[in-house]
Amino acid sequence: MKPKTELDLKTLRAFLLDLDGVVYRGEAALPGAVEFVTALQAQGMPFLFITNNSTRTPAQYVARLARMGVHVGEEAVLTSALATAAYLAELAPPGTPVYVIGETGLRQALAERGFVLSEDHAVARYVVVGHDTALTWHKLAAATLAIRRGAPFIATNPDRTLPTEEGLVPGAGAILAALEAASGVSPQVIGKPESVIFRQALARLGVLPRHAAVVGDRLDTDIHGGQRAGLRTIGLLSGVTTAEEFARANPPPDGLFENLAALLAAWQAAKGER
Numbered sequence: 169m170k171p172k173t174e175l176d177l178k179t180l181r182a183f184l185l186d187l188d189g190v191v192y193r194g195e196a197a198l199p200g201a202v203e204f205v206t207a208l209q210a211q212g213m214p215f216l217f218i219t220n221n222s223t224r225t226p227a228q229y230v231a232r233l234a235r236m237g238v239h240v241g242e243e244a245v246l247t248s249a250l251a252t253a254a255y256l257a258e259l260a261p262p263g264t265p266v267y268v269i270g271e272t273g274l275r276q277a278l279a280e281r282g283f284v285l286s287e288d289h290a291v292a293r294y295v296v297v298g299h300d301t302a303l304t305w306h307k308l309a310a311a312t313l314a315i316r317r318g319a320p321f322i323a324t325n326p327d328r329t330l331p332t333e334e335g336l337v338p339g340a341g342a343i344l345a346a347l348e349a350a351s352g353v354s355p356q357v358i359g360k361p362e363s364v365i366f367r368q369a370l371a372r373l374g375v376l377p378r379h380a381a382v383v384g385d386r387l388d389t390d391i392h393g394g395q396r397a398g399l400r401t402i403g404l405l406s407g408v409t410t411a412e413e414f415a416r417a418n419p420p421p422d423g424l425f426e427n428l429a430a431l432l433a434a435w436q437a438a439k440g441e442r
Contacts, residue, residue: 189407200429248359325359361393
């Protein structure tokens with residue numbers, strides 16, 4: 169398709185890039201991913217990878233990207249787990265006991281902030297929930313009891329499904345739905361499309377919302393979230409949302425491109441580069 173944009177790309181001062189469906193699919197880099205990141209680095213353009221996936225650590229993302237030819241440091245990755253730990257650190261001091269449903273990325277992020285990962289729901293001051301492939305009824309029961317006792321319910325991200333090679337499977341949002349049904353309490357969500365993770369990303373890069381663009385393949389998280397946070401938005405057709413779905417959005421993204429290769433070409437053209 170021909171690139172479409174209502175956005176003056178040369179005015180941008182930073183990019184927030186989703187990962188799955190934008191930079192890679194599975195273990196393969198998508199067209200233009202390596203070249204786009206390399207161009208950003210060569211131009212000294214601030215950027216940040218921002219992902220709702222709370223299961224992996226920044227080090228794991230850096231290693232995965234390196235295998236695809238994208239070489240960055242851990243400071244270039246902001247996960248919903250890191251954003252959640254930072255948010256909780258504004259509410260509670262180190263040493264606060266937290267009941268966690270989640271995997272390594274979330275547990276490590278909370279531990280590095282000094283929180284105590286308690287297995288006793290009766291002493292937990294907060295319940296923090298992310299995606300967990302080792303989920304059990306006992307974990308759901310413990311979290312429910314803590315929430316019903318009054319512990320604030322905080323969630324990394326609301327994605328109800330997770331794409332796999334076999335199709336869509338339950339994501340973190342499905343776990344949240346079970347806990348909400350059992351406790352009668354809705355969680356405070358930190359990841360996309362909520363504004364908390366976008367505010368943290370902009371603060372890390374030191375730019376105002378109107379000077380940054382979020383680049384994503386999901387209308388419901390990347391684009392709607394960026395719009396709510398006051399950012400410019402760029403949709404890509406290399407992931408889950410179709411051109412028709414983007415076109416029906418109200419409002420639609422500021423720009424729409426096939427992939428990062430097409431976005432790179434448009435960005436370079438806007439700056440008068442070959």
